Amino acid sequence: MKLQSQLNLAFTTLLLVILTAAGFVIYSMILDMLIEDERAELKQKGELLVEVLNEQYESQPGTKGFRNFLQKQDLQLFLYDRRQDRVLFSTMPDRYVQGFSSNQYFADNRENLWDAGSSKFVTSRILFYPESTGLELILLTPLNDLQAIQQDFFRRLVLVFIIGTIAAVLLSYFLTNKLVTPLTKLKRQLKKIEKRKFDQLEPIKATGEIKEVEQSVYDMAAELERYMKSQQTFFQNASHELKTPLMTIQGYAEGIRDKVFDEADQEKGLEMMVTEVERLKKIINEMILLAKLDSDQTTYHPEEIHAQELIDQVLDRALPIVNENSVALNHEVNSQVYFTADAEKFLQALLNLTFNAIRHAHTKVDITVSKQMITIEDDGEGISKELLPHIFHRFVKGKTGETGLGLAIARAIIEQSGGKIMVSDSDLGGAKFIIILPK
Structure with a gap:
């Protein structure tokens, strides 16, 4: 399966899981929210009815006037007498009155959701004042009505989810295509590299x-x-x-x-x-x-090397070629400096650089050691600008060079020791090789 398909499939699966979980949570919460809202609305209506009844029939004792007024309201309600524990008036069939009474709903003030057979009702109870009258107005709303609203809301929510999912999948396809296209183009460039067509490489647009x-x-x-x-x-x-x-x-x-x-x-x-x-x-x-x-096939034995002892060995081995070329070999070494490298190989690297400097020098070669840096410079003709970038490559040599491998070997040994070597023009007039080793 291609990367774009995998990304789209993963995103779509994740989106469906999130939407399913969100839909389940929302579906379960909708009914509770509707019940709470309906109960609050019933309470508000009930309080308004009680207030009107108390004002209109304050001077008329009895509940006859209450009944006439409540009969005109398009509501499902009970007028209940708490002192006598009986329903004085109802706008609902008697079977509901009997069912609610048998379940002790009228006497239990804590139950807000009443069952009557297969039907359920949301209730709200409002006391008349003064409370000594014992009269209570109970308003009801069928739960089926709220469930119908819940189903309608959920259908709309599902429709929104479907549209959102389609839009998200299309957007995902667009974004993943934008992401994968540069990778596809980069793959073509890698194929060109595999076939060694370096001159056919093309840049790609990517971020x-x-x-x-x-x-x-x-x-x-x-x-x-x-x-x-x-x-x-x-x-x-x-x-x-x-x-x-x-x-x-x-x-x-x-x-x-x-x-x-x-x-x-x-x-x-x-x-x-x-x-x-x-x-x-x-x-x-x-x-x-x-x-x-x-190829890292040689055995490398790093050890602590005293700089003074190392330079002394270089001077001893360079003495014959120094005398042969009538060159002064000067040195300045900080006796407190130590290096960590393979002593034998590092000595060979320094000898290659020193012999190279002696062959090209006119009168003198200076070796300086300070901290983690070694410099070897001469007063010869120096290195031409054309040769300078390639001086450490194999078989690259100047006029008096021998095999053209000495500097390449020196660089390989120094880099194997974790250091680096650079070359520049010397103040003496010739070339200056700088070796920097890690602490």
């Missing part, structure tokens, strides 16, 4: 949470497209980087096999082959490491 979902879907599509392009670029670059040393090795190997080199060139060729094999081995190892870091 609220659906608009947020739409934006998330488009962000996901953009990221997926970028990832796919990066993968394509990765394989292209990887094949190029692997092809170059392999071609060199193949060329020298075939020359040695065919004996086209003299002894000196053969020695040179063997040395070149060993160099290219080492380079090829380094590229492959870094590609494997980067793949493991991206």
Whole structure:
């Protein structure tokens, strides 16, 4: 069943349950309200009759005048003498008088709903004044009349409920259609993403949470497209980087096999082959490491690292390349700073960044550690604006770069440690790498 049908069915069911419950409550309350209203109306009429009778027949003792006056009223009533416990006058048949008397209704002042066979009556009792006369006027209304009003009112109520239900269902269909239509359109866009037709994605009109979902879907599509392009670029670059040393090795190997080199060139060729094999081995190892870091297959052992000890290890391992490039490696470390990360992997990330800075520096590299931030900057030529947005991508390297994987590995390790890495222009003139780690 489609979502729109489910929503309409759920809304209609809920509406019917509410209307049924409301109708039952209203139906049961209507009769009570009618009885109370009728009793109040009877009391008002009775009080008016008693007042008229007391005024007109105040000077005429007896009930004869009462009877003549009451006979003319189009009412169902009794004139009852409480002292003698008998009905003096009635506008109703004698069978009702006998039935009410046998049920002791006249003597019981508390009973307001009288039964007479299959008929019921709503009553109201009004005393004449002074009360010493013992006369009481009892007015009655058949309950059937009130029930007829109840039925008529309920029929109209049901008609209103039916019309309201139809209107509510139509409104529900309109609103759910307005809600579901963007989802249907969004489903079509997801199908395009599934088929990798990123250039055919179209915006949809939506509001609220659906608009947020739409934006998330488009962000996901953009990221997926970028990832796919990066993968394509990765394989292209990887094949190029692997092809170059392999071609060199193949060329020298075939020359040695065919004996086209003299002894000196053969020695040179063997040395070149060993160099290219080492380079090829380094590229492959870094590609494997980067793949493991991206897929979270490596074992990560976070521990507390003293910043001073970490930088000392970096300086010790960077000493040979510092001497080779005649670069000054300066450092400033807050001895109170500690980091939480995998010590071995984090050291490798810092070495990749430091070696990269040393290769590009003219005269010096500065390493600064303060609180949860590490900066590594050099006075080299810096990073071009075209290369800056892609500097952490695989096989992206500058003029003196080696494999183009060092910065990508550093970023993967730092992000795996819960931190982030940024790059900007340094005041020294070169590049400035900033590492921020969580507390």
